[in-house]
Amino acid sequence: MESALYIVPTPIGNLDDITLRAIDVLKNATLIAAEDTRHSKILLDKLGISSKKMISCHDHNEEEKAQIIISEVKNGGIVALISDAGSPLINDPGYKVVTHCAKADVKVVPLPGPCALITALEASALPTDKFMFRGFFPVKEKELEETVCSLKDADYTCVFYEAPRRIIATMEVVGRILPEHDVTLCREMTKTFESFYRLKAKDAAAFLKEDPDRTKGEFVVAIGSLKNDITDIPENVKDAVSELIRTAPVKQVTAVIAKLTGLKKNDLYNYALSLKNE
Protein backbone atom coordinates (compact mmCIF):
# COMPACT_ATOMS: atom_id res chain seq x y z
CA MET A 1 0.00 0.00 0.00
CA GLU A 2 1.28 3.39 -0.98
CA SER A 3 2.49 5.71 1.72
CA ALA A 4 -0.18 8.44 2.18
CA LEU A 5 -2.82 9.96 4.42
CA TYR A 6 -5.98 7.86 3.94
CA ILE A 7 -9.35 9.37 4.91
CA VAL A 8 -11.33 6.40 6.16
CA PRO A 9 -15.10 6.50 6.77
CA THR A 10 -16.47 4.23 9.50
CA PRO A 11 -20.05 2.98 10.08
CA ILE A 12 -22.78 5.36 11.31
CA GLY A 13 -24.56 2.52 13.10
CA ASN A 14 -24.41 -0.77 11.29
CA LEU A 15 -20.92 -2.26 11.60
CA ASP A 16 -21.36 -4.19 8.37
CA ASP A 17 -21.19 -0.90 6.49
CA ILE A 18 -17.41 -0.71 6.85
CA THR A 19 -15.90 -1.21 3.40
CA LEU A 20 -13.31 -3.84 2.48
CA ARG A 21 -10.95 -1.06 1.49
CA ALA A 22 -11.41 0.71 4.84
CA ILE A 23 -10.51 -2.51 6.68
CA ASP A 24 -7.49 -2.99 4.43
CA VAL A 25 -6.21 0.53 5.13
CA LEU A 26 -6.79 0.20 8.88
CA LYS A 27 -4.94 -3.13 8.93
CA ASN A 28 -1.98 -1.68 7.04
CA ALA A 29 -1.86 1.64 8.86
CA THR A 30 1.34 2.48 10.69
CA LEU A 31 -0.55 5.25 12.51
CA ILE A 32 -4.26 5.82 13.10
CA ALA A 33 -5.35 9.40 13.80
CA ALA A 34 -8.73 9.17 15.52
CA GLU A 35 -11.13 11.81 16.85
CA ASP A 36 -11.43 9.84 20.10
CA THR A 37 -8.96 6.97 20.42
CA ARG A 38 -10.93 5.14 23.13
CA HIS A 39 -14.10 5.24 21.03
CA SER A 40 -12.29 4.03 17.90
CA LYS A 41 -10.50 1.23 19.75
CA ILE A 42 -13.90 -0.41 20.24
CA LEU A 43 -14.41 -0.51 16.45
CA LEU A 44 -10.85 -1.67 15.81
CA ASP A 45 -11.26 -4.48 18.36
CA LYS A 46 -14.43 -5.62 16.62
CA LEU A 47 -12.52 -5.70 13.35
CA GLY A 48 -9.75 -7.72 14.95
CA ILE A 49 -7.25 -4.90 14.52
CA SER A 50 -5.13 -4.41 17.62
CA SER A 51 -1.96 -2.79 18.94
CA LYS A 52 -1.93 0.03 16.43
CA LYS A 53 -0.08 3.24 17.11
CA MET A 54 -2.81 5.86 17.59
CA ILE A 55 -3.03 9.59 18.14
CA SER A 56 -6.08 11.66 18.98
CA CYS A 57 -6.93 14.29 16.44
CA HIS A 58 -9.77 16.67 17.25
CA ASP A 59 -10.78 20.25 16.55
CA HIS A 60 -8.44 21.72 19.19
CA ASN A 61 -5.18 19.99 18.28
CA GLU A 62 -5.44 19.39 14.53
CA GLU A 63 -2.63 21.78 13.54
CA GLU A 64 -0.17 20.14 15.91
CA LYS A 65 -1.25 16.60 14.96
CA ALA A 66 -0.96 17.46 11.27
CA GLN A 67 2.82 17.78 11.71
CA ILE A 68 3.06 14.28 13.24
CA ILE A 69 0.98 12.89 10.36
CA ILE A 70 3.10 14.67 7.74
CA SER A 71 6.37 13.30 9.12
CA GLU A 72 4.88 9.79 9.43
CA VAL A 73 3.91 9.78 5.74
CA LYS A 74 7.17 11.41 4.66
CA ASN A 75 9.00 8.60 6.48
CA GLY A 76 7.11 6.02 4.41
CA GLY A 77 4.20 5.46 6.80
CA ILE A 78 0.52 4.84 6.12
CA VAL A 79 -1.79 7.07 8.13
CA ALA A 80 -5.53 6.41 8.49
CA LEU A 81 -7.67 9.34 9.60
CA ILE A 82 -10.96 8.28 11.21
CA SER A 83 -13.67 10.06 13.18
CA ASP A 84 -16.10 8.66 15.75
CA ALA A 85 -18.57 7.67 13.02
CA GLY A 86 -19.13 8.34 9.35
CA SER A 87 -16.92 10.35 7.06
CA PRO A 88 -14.10 12.39 8.61
CA LEU A 89 -14.26 16.14 7.80
CA ILE A 90 -18.05 16.08 7.38
CA ASN A 91 -18.94 17.92 10.56
CA ASP A 92 -15.98 16.12 12.06
CA PRO A 93 -12.27 16.88 12.44
CA GLY A 94 -9.83 16.50 9.57
CA TYR A 95 -10.06 19.68 7.50
CA LYS A 96 -6.88 21.22 8.88
CA VAL A 97 -4.97 17.93 8.66
CA VAL A 98 -5.87 17.56 4.99
CA THR A 99 -5.03 21.21 4.27
CA HIS A 100 -1.61 20.93 5.91
CA CYS A 101 -0.89 17.62 4.17
CA ALA A 102 -1.85 19.08 0.78
CA LYS A 103 0.41 22.08 1.40
CA ALA A 104 3.27 19.79 2.41
CA ASP A 105 2.79 17.74 -0.78
CA VAL A 106 1.69 14.70 1.17
CA LYS A 107 -0.56 12.38 -0.84
CA VAL A 108 -4.17 12.37 0.42
CA VAL A 109 -6.34 9.37 -0.49
CA PRO A 110 -10.08 9.67 0.32
CA LEU A 111 -12.09 6.47 0.69
CA PRO A 112 -15.83 6.60 -0.07
CA GLY A 113 -18.11 5.22 2.63
CA PRO A 114 -20.77 5.86 5.28
CA CYS A 115 -21.93 9.43 5.70
CA ALA A 116 -25.19 10.45 7.43
CA LEU A 117 -25.70 13.42 5.08
CA ILE A 118 -25.69 11.32 1.89
CA THR A 119 -27.56 8.40 3.42
CA ALA A 120 -30.34 10.76 4.53
CA LEU A 121 -30.53 12.56 1.23
CA GLU A 122 -30.91 9.30 -0.65
CA ALA A 123 -33.94 8.23 1.39
CA SER A 124 -35.47 11.68 1.82
CA ALA A 125 -37.62 11.44 -1.34
CA LEU A 126 -36.68 15.09 -1.87
CA PRO A 127 -34.85 16.33 -4.97
CA THR A 128 -31.19 15.38 -4.92
CA ASP A 129 -30.04 17.15 -8.09
CA LYS A 130 -29.21 20.29 -6.14
CA PHE A 131 -28.64 20.34 -2.39
CA MET A 132 -26.84 22.20 0.34
CA PHE A 133 -25.42 20.88 3.59
CA ARG A 134 -25.43 23.25 6.56
CA GLY A 135 -24.06 21.07 9.39
CA PHE A 136 -25.91 21.39 12.70
CA PHE A 137 -28.80 23.85 13.00
CA PRO A 138 -27.69 26.92 14.98
CA VAL A 139 -28.52 26.63 18.66
CA LYS A 140 -29.26 30.31 19.29
CA GLU A 141 -32.90 31.14 18.50
CA LYS A 142 -32.16 34.25 16.44
CA GLU A 143 -29.52 32.53 14.29
CA LEU A 144 -31.78 29.54 13.86
CA GLU A 145 -34.63 31.77 12.66
CA GLU A 146 -32.32 33.59 10.24
CA THR A 147 -30.98 30.33 8.84
CA VAL A 148 -34.46 28.89 8.34
CA CYS A 149 -35.74 32.19 6.83
CA SER A 150 -32.92 32.05 4.29
CA LEU A 151 -34.49 28.87 2.89
CA LYS A 152 -37.85 30.44 2.01
CA ASP A 153 -36.91 30.94 -1.64
CA ALA A 154 -34.26 28.25 -1.91
CA ASP A 155 -34.45 26.10 -5.02
CA TYR A 156 -32.49 23.25 -3.48
CA THR A 157 -32.88 20.65 -0.77
CA CYS A 158 -31.13 21.68 2.43
CA VAL A 159 -29.73 19.12 4.87
CA PHE A 160 -28.94 19.65 8.56
CA TYR A 161 -27.77 17.54 11.46
CA GLU A 162 -29.66 17.87 14.74
CA ALA A 163 -29.36 16.54 18.28
CA PRO A 164 -32.33 14.59 19.70
CA ARG A 165 -32.73 16.97 22.65
CA ARG A 166 -33.25 19.88 20.24
CA ILE A 167 -35.25 18.26 17.46
CA ILE A 168 -38.74 19.34 18.66
CA ALA A 169 -37.75 22.96 19.35
CA THR A 170 -35.97 23.20 16.01
CA MET A 171 -38.88 21.71 14.07
CA GLU A 172 -41.24 24.16 15.80
CA VAL A 173 -39.20 27.01 14.30
CA VAL A 174 -38.95 25.32 10.89
CA GLY A 175 -42.71 24.64 10.90
CA ARG A 176 -43.52 28.24 11.83
CA ILE A 177 -41.29 29.81 9.17
CA LEU A 178 -41.63 27.25 6.34
CA PRO A 179 -45.04 25.64 7.03
CA GLU A 180 -45.67 24.22 3.55
CA HIS A 181 -42.17 22.91 2.90
CA ASP A 182 -41.72 19.15 2.76
CA VAL A 183 -39.30 17.83 5.36
CA THR A 184 -37.84 14.40 5.97
CA LEU A 185 -36.62 13.55 9.44
CA CYS A 186 -34.12 10.71 9.14
CA ARG A 187 -33.69 8.96 12.47
CA GLU A 188 -31.22 6.28 13.56
CA MET A 189 -30.19 5.40 10.03
CA THR A 190 -28.69 1.94 9.52
CA LYS A 191 -29.70 1.01 13.09
CA THR A 192 -32.58 -1.06 14.54
CA PHE A 193 -34.99 1.84 14.84
CA GLU A 194 -34.19 3.47 11.52
CA SER A 195 -37.14 5.71 10.55
CA PHE A 196 -37.89 8.27 7.88
CA TYR A 197 -40.67 10.73 8.71
CA ARG A 198 -41.79 12.55 5.57
CA LEU A 199 -44.05 15.43 6.54
CA LYS A 200 -45.07 19.02 5.95
CA ALA A 201 -42.83 21.17 8.15
CA LYS A 202 -45.86 22.61 9.98
CA ASP A 203 -46.82 19.09 11.21
CA ALA A 204 -43.37 17.85 12.21
CA ALA A 205 -43.09 19.08 15.83
CA ALA A 206 -46.61 17.84 16.74
CA PHE A 207 -45.84 14.50 15.09
CA LEU A 208 -42.69 14.10 17.18
CA LYS A 209 -44.47 15.05 20.40
CA GLU A 210 -47.13 12.37 19.86
CA ASP A 211 -44.70 9.58 20.74
CA PRO A 212 -41.53 10.06 22.83
CA ASP A 213 -39.84 7.20 20.94
CA ARG A 214 -39.89 9.35 17.79
CA THR A 215 -37.35 11.75 19.26
CA LYS A 216 -34.86 9.10 20.37
CA GLY A 217 -31.50 8.73 18.64
CA GLU A 218 -29.65 10.61 15.96
CA PHE A 219 -31.28 12.87 13.37
CA VAL A 220 -30.67 14.31 9.96
CA VAL A 221 -33.26 16.81 8.71
CA ALA A 222 -33.76 17.40 4.99
CA ILE A 223 -35.88 20.37 3.94
CA GLY A 224 -37.34 20.47 0.44
CA SER A 225 -37.91 23.48 -1.75
CA LEU A 226 -41.26 24.96 -2.71
CA LYS A 227 -39.73 25.63 -6.12
CA ASN A 228 -39.65 21.90 -6.73
CA ASP A 229 -43.20 21.49 -5.58
CA ILE A 230 -44.89 18.65 -7.41
CA THR A 231 -48.03 20.81 -7.81
CA ASP A 232 -46.17 22.21 -10.87
CA ILE A 233 -47.07 18.96 -12.63
CA PRO A 234 -50.39 19.31 -14.52
CA GLU A 235 -53.27 17.24 -13.11
CA ASN A 236 -53.69 15.09 -16.24
CA VAL A 237 -49.99 14.18 -16.13
CA LYS A 238 -50.27 13.34 -12.43
CA ASP A 239 -53.18 11.03 -13.24
CA ALA A 240 -51.15 9.33 -15.96
CA VAL A 241 -48.19 8.78 -13.58
CA SER A 242 -50.47 7.45 -10.90
CA GLU A 243 -52.06 4.92 -13.31
CA LEU A 244 -48.84 3.80 -14.98
CA ILE A 245 -46.79 3.15 -11.82
CA ARG A 246 -49.31 0.49 -10.85
CA THR A 247 -47.89 -1.78 -13.53
CA ALA A 248 -44.54 -0.34 -14.64
CA PRO A 249 -41.33 0.63 -12.80
CA VAL A 250 -41.21 4.25 -11.56
CA LYS A 251 -37.98 5.03 -13.43
CA GLN A 252 -39.36 3.80 -16.74
CA VAL A 253 -42.67 5.64 -16.31
CA THR A 254 -41.05 8.94 -15.40
CA ALA A 255 -38.52 8.72 -18.23
CA VAL A 256 -41.25 8.19 -20.84
CA ILE A 257 -43.54 10.91 -19.45
CA ALA A 258 -40.66 13.38 -19.19
CA LYS A 259 -39.86 12.73 -22.85
CA LEU A 260 -43.49 13.19 -23.95
CA THR A 261 -44.29 16.27 -21.85
CA GLY A 262 -40.96 18.06 -21.56
CA LEU A 263 -41.39 18.13 -17.75
CA LYS A 264 -38.33 17.52 -15.56
CA LYS A 265 -37.63 13.82 -15.04
CA ASN A 266 -36.58 14.46 -11.46
CA ASP A 267 -39.86 16.24 -10.59
CA LEU A 268 -41.87 13.41 -12.09
CA TYR A 269 -39.73 10.84 -10.30
CA ASN A 270 -40.22 12.55 -6.94
CA TYR A 271 -43.96 12.78 -7.54
CA ALA A 272 -44.15 9.09 -8.45
CA LEU A 273 -42.09 8.24 -5.37
CA SER A 274 -44.38 10.27 -3.11
CA LEU A 275 -47.36 8.30 -4.49
CA LYS A 276 -45.56 5.02 -3.79
CA ASN A 277 -44.78 6.14 -0.23
CA GLU A 278 -48.40 7.07 0.39
Ligand code: SAM
Ligand atom coordinates in the same frame (compact mmCIF):
# COMPACT_ATOMS: atom_id res chain seq x y z
N1 SAM B 1 -19.03 12.70 10.02
C1 SAM B 1 -20.35 12.17 10.28
C2 SAM B 1 -20.98 11.75 8.97
O1 SAM B 1 -20.28 11.39 8.05
O2 SAM B 1 -22.19 11.75 8.86
C3 SAM B 1 -21.20 13.16 11.04
C4 SAM B 1 -20.66 13.55 12.36
S1 SAM B 1 -21.68 14.67 13.21
C5 SAM B 1 -20.66 15.10 14.56
C6 SAM B 1 -22.82 13.62 14.01
C7 SAM B 1 -24.26 13.88 13.54
O3 SAM B 1 -24.53 13.17 12.33
C8 SAM B 1 -25.33 13.36 14.51
O4 SAM B 1 -25.56 14.28 15.55
C9 SAM B 1 -26.53 13.24 13.61
O5 SAM B 1 -27.12 14.48 13.36
C10 SAM B 1 -25.87 12.72 12.32
N2 SAM B 1 -25.86 11.25 12.31
C11 SAM B 1 -24.79 10.45 12.48
N3 SAM B 1 -25.15 9.17 12.42
C12 SAM B 1 -26.48 9.14 12.21
C13 SAM B 1 -27.45 8.10 12.05
N4 SAM B 1 -27.11 6.82 12.14
N5 SAM B 1 -28.75 8.45 11.83
C14 SAM B 1 -29.10 9.75 11.79
N6 SAM B 1 -28.23 10.77 11.93
C15 SAM B 1 -26.95 10.47 12.14
